[in-house]
Amino acid sequence: MFSFTLDATPPRRSATCPLTQNGYFVNIRELARRSGVSTATVSRALNDRAEVSEATRERIRRLATELGYAPNEPARTLVRRRSDTIGLVWDSGQEAQGLHNPFLLGLLSAVRTALSEADYHLMLLTTPAPEDPEGTHLQAVRRHNLEGVIVLTTPPDDRFLRLLAASTVPCAGIDTAFTGPRTVRVSSDNAAGAEAAVEHLYALGHRRIATITGPLHLPPAAERLAGYRRACARLGLGVPEAYVAEGDFFLASGQAAARRLLEVAERPTAIFAAGDQMAIGALHAAADAGLAVPRDLAVVGFDDIDAASLVRPALTTVAQDQRALGEAAVAALRGLLDAEPGAGAQPAQARIVPTRLVIRGSSRSGA
Amino acid sequence: MFSFTLDATPPRRSATCPLTQNGYFVNIRELARRSGVSTATVSRALNDRAEVSEATRERIRRLATELGYAPNEPARTLVRRRSDTIGLVWDSGQEAQGLHNPFLLGLLSAVRTALSEADYHLMLLTTPAPEDPEGTHLQAVRRHNLEGVIVLTTPPDDRFLRLLAASTVPCAGIDTAFTGPRTVRVSSDNAAGAEAAVEHLYALGHRRIATITGPLHLPPAAERLAGYRRACARLGLGVPEAYVAEGDFFLASGQAAARRLLEVAERPTAIFAAGDQMAIGALHAAADAGLAVPRDLAVVGFDDIDAASLVRPALTTVAQDQRALGEAAVAALRGLLDAEPGAGAQPAQARIVPTRLVIRGSSRSGA
DNA sequence: CGCCCGTTTGGAAACGTTTACGGCACACAG
């Protein structure tokens, strides 16, 4: 029973390992030596396998926390062939910065906490430079044994991403329009959000409601326009073509579009803009035209960026639930991971999370 | 010479490995088999070691790219005892959200690209829940063999972080007030930025310049106030105590502080606010008081958040260079990594990156 | 008393890489 072979073979490079608890290196072998069992048993104890007696399990665990043992993940990954790690990609394209910035960080936080609650680790993938070889993302996935990738709000024409989506790597995208054998798309209910905005304006008495859209080749922009149209139709509001102005999600385009809308013969009394920056632009246009908001013109935006609550009057807007989006993406990805590839060829339907209307001064003065 | 042992031992689980290029698994052994050399040579060729002939190196590399070989990082990490990976921590505290949100994402991007240019990988560490055991970050560092950690804008009282900083793990913090044996702090030149703001107002003819500070226990807030005072002293401007109002970096506090400042007998003609949200609050206060900006009152902020360019008049502000901050943090961390621990006990002086004054409509109408 | 079974344990082989060490072939000087 007493098979103490203390210091039989001193480990080779222990002294140089930078990260030790008390100066000496503690791995599973050290734990085994100290507690007089084999490494197999230690591994079983720490991994909560059933085939260990309660007594030894407890003993080993106490020793492990006492010595500050931390399992070596690379070694585990190597032998288990799974890393419990997922990759994260987000667009670094400059063009979308102004648009998505504040939104992204909320998503990032949400994804991070949701993943860590599911005991996954998170690796940030670097967006490849344009001259990088194709498949950079795929390479990263293979190098690190990543089990899946979460993609945040990336333009649909990213060739690196298309390659990734086309592979068998499980991907969950938030506000991302890719499609592939093992991908899921998660997004806000853009249409319903737009409908809610229109209904809100209708309830306030508005009957001439115009809209400023985003670039219509982007799915969110198209969906918000569709929601606007559907609500108008349902409420019996006519939508003359002059009431639909296209913007690019940025402030200047919103201001210009609003200026045009305000010159229409049947001047609209309310504007629903598909993005907050454009809505703020509409506020400026109203001021330029000498119109008081919300008395002469009501404005509703979309996204609830930081600035929405800082401008004056504060902007009524359709808020996306970043936390829910992040959690939905993680849940969707886990679903993809659990489903064995090739098994059920379920089309991995898109997940839609609801939005929330935040009512502020730009639509009604009472609030 | 012809020691072909083709298919001597078929690899055990190749078929089940999910991430293969063409259906079969390609590792360094496969490359060796196909090119008729040993794994040692393959490794040397791929790692650009000198002891390989140019011919075989080229042959092996071509084969590698042709087969889509990706090195197994966990295995490399295991044997090399270094992961080329650094960890990233940022504050998840809700209270700072409104303040740092837009800023953080820029930092994140900058850090990510700077790290990937230096061939490091990035792992997101999850902020531990309050009930988590101490040392969670340290555990993560040891588990993943992380070589260092970058910390973004975290309140000084985070106990998890204090533990990390106290360890021998190299840490670089941006806008973070920790100190430890192997830590560097990187931050903007808050004092100089404040001075530049005051000088700008002085150059426009203002002589009665007040300030709204942040919470003075936070280093950035204190430094900005110090810069304001220094510039005023240098320019011969008196600073009556009533000209200094403390806020909390949020809009409401700025609005309230500005209201107080505008009631002072010698009413200031310009206000320097240590944060953009507070500056926007000052704009609102001016509007409430019937003062036109910038004619009756000039306002300068700090940070250049998104909203600064969206409000009306647009806000003149001191922009922090997020990219430079990120790069400086990475450079500082690399310095820490290169310096052997225990060698030169250099105190790892703080790195300061310059700010940039962005002049917009809130300080002068011409622009 | 012998056998079988269930529980707990240990030995050892993997996982994919890097690298210390030694060996072979060749060139060149003595």
Next chain:
DNA sequence: CTGTGTGCCGTAAACGTTTCCAAACGGGCG
């Protein structure tokens, strides 16, 4: 012709885990 160096390469041992397989042990049952 021998010795010495140099350039290139192969063998094998690590790195810290997990897990397959077998073994030890004790107990119940025929």
